[in-house]
Amino acid sequence: MIAVLNSAAVFVLGASRQNWPAGFWVQRAAWIVAALVVSAAVPLLQYAISNRGERARRRALEREQRIELFLAACLVYVVRHAGADFEHTGIQAFAVRGRLHRRQVRLAKVRLGAVPSSGIVWYADKGVVGRCWSARVAQYEDLETHFARYRDVSRSEWEQLPAAVRFGLTYDDFQRLKNKYRIVAAAPIIDRQDRYVGCVTADMPPGDGARSVARAAILASLATTAQLVSEAMEG
Amino acid sequence: MGKEQGNAHGFGAPAGSIKLDAATVNAHLAILRELNAPQSAIVIAERLAAAISSRQSDG
Numbered sequence: 001m002i003a004v005l006n007s008a009a010v011f012v013l014g015a016s017r018q019n020w021p022a023g024f025w026v027q028r029a030a031w032i033v034a035a036l037v038v039s040a041a042v043p044l045l046q047y048a049i050s051n052r053g054e055r056a057r058r059r060a061l062e063r064e065q066r067i068e069l070f071l072a073a074c075l076v077y078v079v080r081h082a083g084a085d086f087e088h089t090g091i092q093a094f095a096v097r098g099r100l101h102r103r104q105v106r107l108a109k110v111r112l113g114a115v116p117s118s119g120i121v122w123y124a125d126k127g128v129v130g131r132c133w134s135a136r137v138a139q140y141e142d143l144e145t146h147f148a149r150y151r152d153v154s155r156s157e158w159e160q161l162p163a164a165v166r167f168g169l170t171y172d173d174f175q176r177l178k179n180k181y182r183i184v185a186a187a188p189i190i191d192r193q194d195r196y197v198g199c200v201t202a203d204m205p206p207g208d209g210a211r212s213v214a215r216a217a218i219l220a221s222l223a224t225t226a227q228l229v230s231e232a233m234e235g
Numbered sequence: 236m237g238k239e240q241g242n243a244h245g246f247g248a249p250a251g252s253i254k255l256d257a258a259t260v261n262a263h264l265a266i267l268r269e270l271n272a273p274q275s276a277i278v279i280a281e282r283l284a285a286a287i288s289s290r291q292s293d294g
Contacts, residue, residue, distance in 0.1 A: 062275070065273075066272075066273070066275060066276045066279070069267060069270060069272045069273075069276050070263075070267075070276065070280075072270060073263045073266040073267050073270065073272075074263070076266045076269075076270075077259075077262060077263060077266060081262070138253050187253060217259075219253050220253060220255070220256065220259045221259060221263070222253075223253035223255055224255055224259050224260050224263050224283070225263070227255065227283055228263070228276075228279055228280060228283060231279045231282070231283070232276070232279060235275070235279070
């Protein structure tokens with residue numbers, strides 16, 4: 001829009017200076033003044049918009065860095081106080097996004113080891129994070145144990161299982177996740193208006209390192225971190 | 236109830252059914268200091284620690 005206005009103003013100024021079409025501009029001095037004003041104002045407007053965008057990006061970056069730090073503190077806490085494995089434990093923050101297709105998207109993640117994203121879209125009721133969303137209550141699940149008896153079921157057998165047993169996962173979701181997690185815990189992020197705005201999660205892959213973690217300490221740390229992240233999101 | 240408690244101290248409602256305790260919040264604050272977190276993050280954690288201490292002393 002600004003570029004179109006600027007182009008029009010430049011065209012008006014150029015055409016009037018060349019007196020093209022001949023005599024056309026004699027009665028249209030107001031057009032020329034308006035074009036002058038527009039061509040002078042456009043660079044200022046562009047600067048203001050760019051500056052505002054830059055400030056918003058900087059604030060968003062600072063907010064994201066604060067959230068990452070809170071997640072890092074949570075990781076350190078669960079390693080020290082809950083016996084979690086430093087290398088493989090992941091701490092993540094999710095936020096609810098979208099108007100029609102509301103889903104939870106990852107805001108930030110802290111994990112030393114590299115684990116690829118599952119690519120699953122986390123709607124309400126899907127996975128532990130979805131259950132946290134719909135219940136607005138902290139969750140703690142040993143998924144390796146829960147899914148042990150379903151590891152080799154067929155697609156049709158999987159689809160006949162109750163949604164609560166499947167954690168709302170499709171067969172394809174399950175194939176992607178079944179070897180990925182042992183423990184998944186989540187605490188809701190509730191804003192000052194008492195709305196659910198996301199969650200903070202801790203996850204640990206299958207293996208001996210996740211067997212003896214202290215559930216209460218993990219949930220206490222996640223709840224603390226959820227409150228800190230809630231404040232960081234509002235700030 | 237959670238909302239009232241939270242707003243009275245300037246924080247949102249407690250996360251889920253978990254009651255925050257001052258020891259856990261203070262441990263997170265100490266870790267943030269160890270990590271050389273910026274003052275803006277420390278301030279948020281200090282405010283939460285103060286709010287939790289106040290809630291606990293309120294009974």
